[in-house]
Amino acid sequence: MSAVARVSSLLIPISPITLQHKISEVGDLFLLDSYNQLLSLPIVDNGRAVGVISRYELMKIFLQRYGRELYGNQSIGQIMNTKPLIVESSQTMQSASEYITEHIHFPIMEDFIITDKGEYKGIGVVLHLLKAMERQLAKHSGELAKAYKRLQESQAQLVQSEKMASLGQMVAGVAHEINTPLGYVRNNVEMTQQLFTQAQELVSVYDTLVTTLYSEEESDEVQLQAQLNDIAERSAVFKEEDSFAEMQDLFKDTLYGVEQISELVLNLKNFSRLDQAKVDNISLNDCFESTLVIAKNTIKHKVKVIKQYGDIPKIPCSPSQINQVFLNLLTNAAQAMPTQGNVLLKTYADEKCVYAVVQDDGSGIPKEVLPKIFDPFFTTKPIGEGTGLGLSISYKIIQQHGGQIKVASQQGKGTRFLISLPIAPKKAAPPPAQGKPNE
Ligand SMILES: Nc1ncnc2c1ncn2[C@@H]1O[C@H](COP(=O)(O)OP(=O)(O)O)[C@@H](O)[C@H]1O
Ligand SMILES: [Mg+2]
Structure with missing residues (x-):
C-alpha cells in the first residue's frame, strides 16, 4: 500500500x-x-x-x-x-x-x-486538492476492480467446493444404495454354494453306485442296498427342499441385484461428469429419475415423492448440471421438513419451454427471507448443514441454459420452485462449463 x-x-x-x-x-x-x-x-x-x-x-x-x-x-x-x-x-x-x-x-x-x-x-489551492482526490479515487477504483476480480476467483473456488461437497454426498448415497443389493447378492451366492455342494455329493454317490454296478466282482447285496438307500435319502432331501428351483430363484435374484448395481454405477457415472458439462438431448423426466436414484438415500425416510411427469420433448442441455440443480432442490425440500412430508415432481411443456416443478409441503420461506435465497452464502441452516451456495449455483446453471428459476413460498405451507428451459436455446449462448462465473 x-x-x-x-x-x-x-x-x-x-x-x-x-x-x-x-x-x-x-x-x-x-x-x-x-x-x-x-x-x-x-x-x-x-x-x-x-x-x-x-x-x-x-x-x-x-x-x-x-x-x-x-x-x-x-x-x-x-x-x-x-x-x-x-x-x-x-x-x-x-x-x-x-x-x-x-x-x-x-x-x-x-x-x-x-x-x-x-x-x-x-x-x-482548492482545485489542486480536488484534483488530488480525483487521482486517489481513480486509484481506489482500480483497487476495487482488482478486489472484485479476486472475489470472483474465490467464488469460482467455492462453487468448486460446493460441487465437491455435493459429489461427496452423492457418492456416499450411492455407496449406501449399492450396499443393499451387494448384500443379498453375496448371501445368494453363499446359499447357492451350499446347494451346489449338496448336488455335488449326490452326483458323487451316484457315481459310486454306477462303479459298483459295473464292477466285475460279485457285488455285495448289503453294500448295494446301503448305497441305494443313501441315494434315495439324499434325493428325497433334494426334492423336498426343491433345491433346483431354489437355485433358479437365487440366480434370478442375484442377476437382479447385479443389474441394480450396474444401474447405480451408471447413474453415478452420469452424475459425476459435473465438470464436463456435456450437452445432450435429454428429457427432464429422465433427469428427475436419475436424481432420485442418487438422492434416495438422503431423502427416503422423510420424503414421499409424487411424480406427475408430462409428455415433454427432449431438450439440449447438460444433464449433469440439471441433475445437480434437481438434487439441490430435492435436498432443500427434504431439509425443510421437520419430520416427514411430500415432494411433488412435475413436468410439462408448451411450444417454447419445458417446465419442471419441485414442490414441497415443508416449512416454507418467510417473506423477509425470500428475496435473499438465491444470494451466494445465504443460508438459514446451521454450519455443516448449509453452505448457502446450492440455490445460487442452481440459479447460475439455469441462467446459463437460457432458462429461468422462480420460487413461490408460504410460511408453514410449503415451497414451490419452477424451472423453465427453452426447447430450442439460443445458439449464441451454449451453456459454458460450470464453475466459471460469467459476470
Ligand atoms: N424448499 C425450501 N423450503 C424452505 N426453505 C428453503 C427451501 N429451499 C431453500 N430454502 C431456504 O433458502 C436458503 C438457501 O438455500 P441454498 O442456497 O440451497 O443453501 P443451503 O441449503 O446450503 O442453506 C436455505 O438456507 C433455506 O433457508
Ligand atoms: Mg441447499
Whole structure:
C-alpha cells in the first residue's frame, strides 16, 4: 500500500500579508506574478493566520466609484474574512477535503491556509486538492476492480467446493444404495454354494453306485442296498427342499441385484461428469429419475415423492448440471421438513419451454427471507448443514441454459420452485462449463 497522501504535498509557501497592509497595497500585490494564480491572500499576525482576503472582495471595492480613493488607505483587517479555511499540513487529503467541501462557499473565491501546529506555513489551492482526490479515487477504483476480480476467483473456488461437497454426498448415497443389493447378492451366492455342494455329493454317490454296478466282482447285496438307500435319502432331501428351483430363484435374484448395481454405477457415472458439462438431448423426466436414484438415500425416510411427469420433448442441455440443480432442490425440500412430508415432481411443456416443478409441503420461506435465497452464502441452516451456495449455483446453471428459476413460498405451507428451459436455446449462448462465473 502506498503512503497516505498528506496536505503538505499541496503547500505553496507564499509570504503572507499582515494586518498593517493597506487595502490599496494588497490590490497591487494581487497583480504580482508570484500571486497571480491565487484567489486570495492570507493575513498573518504573529505567525497565526487571522484572515484571508479574496481578489473578489477587493474588486468589489475598486469597482465602486472612487472606491480606491475612499477605502484604499484603510487596513486590510477591516474587510478581510476573519474565518479563513485552515488545515494542518499533517492532515490527510481525505480529511482535508471533507473539511473544505463542508465549509467552502460557492463560487469558490478563496484558497485555504496550511498551518503546522497552528503556525502559518503557506496556502493550498482548492482545485489542486480536488484534483488530488480525483487521482486517489481513480486509484481506489482500480483497487476495487482488482478486489472484485479476486472475489470472483474465490467464488469460482467455492462453487468448486460446493460441487465437491455435493459429489461427496452423492457418492456416499450411492455407496449406501449399492450396499443393499451387494448384500443379498453375496448371501445368494453363499446359499447357492451350499446347494451346489449338496448336488455335488449326490452326483458323487451316484457315481459310486454306477462303479459298483459295473464292477466285475460279485457285488455285495448289503453294500448295494446301503448305497441305494443313501441315494434315495439324499434325493428325497433334494426334492423336498426343491433345491433346483431354489437355485433358479437365487440366480434370478442375484442377476437382479447385479443389474441394480450396474444401474447405480451408471447413474453415478452420469452424475459425476459435473465438470464436463456435456450437452445432450435429454428429457427432464429422465433427469428427475436419475436424481432420485442418487438422492434416495438422503431423502427416503422423510420424503414421499409424487411424480406427475408430462409428455415433454427432449431438450439440449447438460444433464449433469440439471441433475445437480434437481438434487439441490430435492435436498432443500427434504431439509425443510421437520419430520416427514411430500415432494411433488412435475413436468410439462408448451411450444417454447419445458417446465419442471419441485414442490414441497415443508416449512416454507418467510417473506423477509425470500428475496435473499438465491444470494451466494445465504443460508438459514446451521454450519455443516448449509453452505448457502446450492440455490445460487442452481440459479447460475439455469441462467446459463437460457432458462429461468422462480420460487413461490408460504410460511408453514410449503415451497414451490419452477424451472423453465427453452426447447430450442439460443445458439449464441451454449451453456459454458460450470464453475466459471460469467459476470
Ligand atoms: N424448499 C425450501 N423450503 C424452505 N426453505 C428453503 C427451501 N429451499 C431453500 N430454502 C431456504 O433458502 C436458503 C438457501 O438455500 P441454498 O442456497 O440451497 O443453501 P443451503 O441449503 O446450503 O442453506 C436455505 O438456507 C433455506 O433457508
Ligand atoms: Mg441447499
